[in-house]
Amino acid sequence: MIGKQELGKLGEELATRYLKNTGYDIIKRNYTCRIGELDIIAAKANYLIFVEVKTKQNFKFGHPREEVNYHKRQKLQQVARYYISQHPKEGVDYRFDVVGILYHNQDNYQISHIENAFLT
Template identity: 55%
Template sequence: MLTRQELGQLGEKLAVKYLQQQGYKIVEQNYYCRLGEIDIIAFKDDYLVFIEVKTKRNQNFGSPWVEVNCHKQQKIHQVARHYISRQGYLETNFRFDVIGVFYSCSQDYQLSHLENAFSV
């Protein structure tokens, strides 16, 4: 049985593989600063995309998107602004995506990608 942390890491790994197959260029994984963390940062179609990945074993407590509540969105936005400022992407378009993964085993998982999931 996977720990919660291992499940999260596995979901992020599956998300990266999916994003690369969709033509995203991954520039950062698990970007940390004093304000918080963003799971994946990538470029696609002239957009800098900040991606939150939520991985669950089942739907007992709702979809993964429920966990990306208003507070979490604001936190991600703060970290994204920090990253944009630090990296000099001030003139770059950006958006926030959420990837939800329902994982049973390596041959049984579902991944859903919600582009432009929120704005702040």
Template identity: 40%
Template sequence: MNSRRLGKKALGDAGERSAAAFLAARGYRLLEQNWRCRSGELDIIAEKGARLIFVEVRTRQSDRKGTAAESVDVRKQWKLRQLAQIYLQQSRRQEEQVQFDVLALMWNGSEWSIQHIEHAF
């Protein structure tokens, strides 16, 4: 990527690609990216070992409005849990052990810094 500030859509898309590569390199098996239903979207659904992991990806270019990780507030966590329940029902995987992770990415204009928060909530 070029050494510059990115627009919001380009930043989000690049962050999600980087997040997927980060997880794959660490042994996660990616099942879904940008899974959508009427109620919303789950960024990444992956497996590692016996766990089904729902990963929320947050990207930032600065922390003026708070860090990427801080943006996954209680309301967002509630929404992600609801979406995960819909996914589990639709995929007939209600008996799976699940985990919620957050990948917080910061783009400094030339490279990513990535904070992986496992069992985030």
């Protein structure tokens, strides 16, 4: 089994590649501020998208996307508001996506992408 940090980095790499391949522009990875962190900030069409990536090796404690609970969503929203305050954009809509990855090895993984996963 891969360590938790290594698995997280690998998942973010896979999610970034997936998003690029499906037409997203990657604005920033691992944005950090005094409030917290955003895994990926991307853009597509008229949206600025804050993407949370969850990577697991099994379903022992549920699907990866189930780990984005109420408290995690609240934290993501706070960090996103801070990012927006520091990088204002006119005429842009915002949303939160979750990319869940079930990883077995580099040739065997599944990606699920939930667009607009929760409301702001």
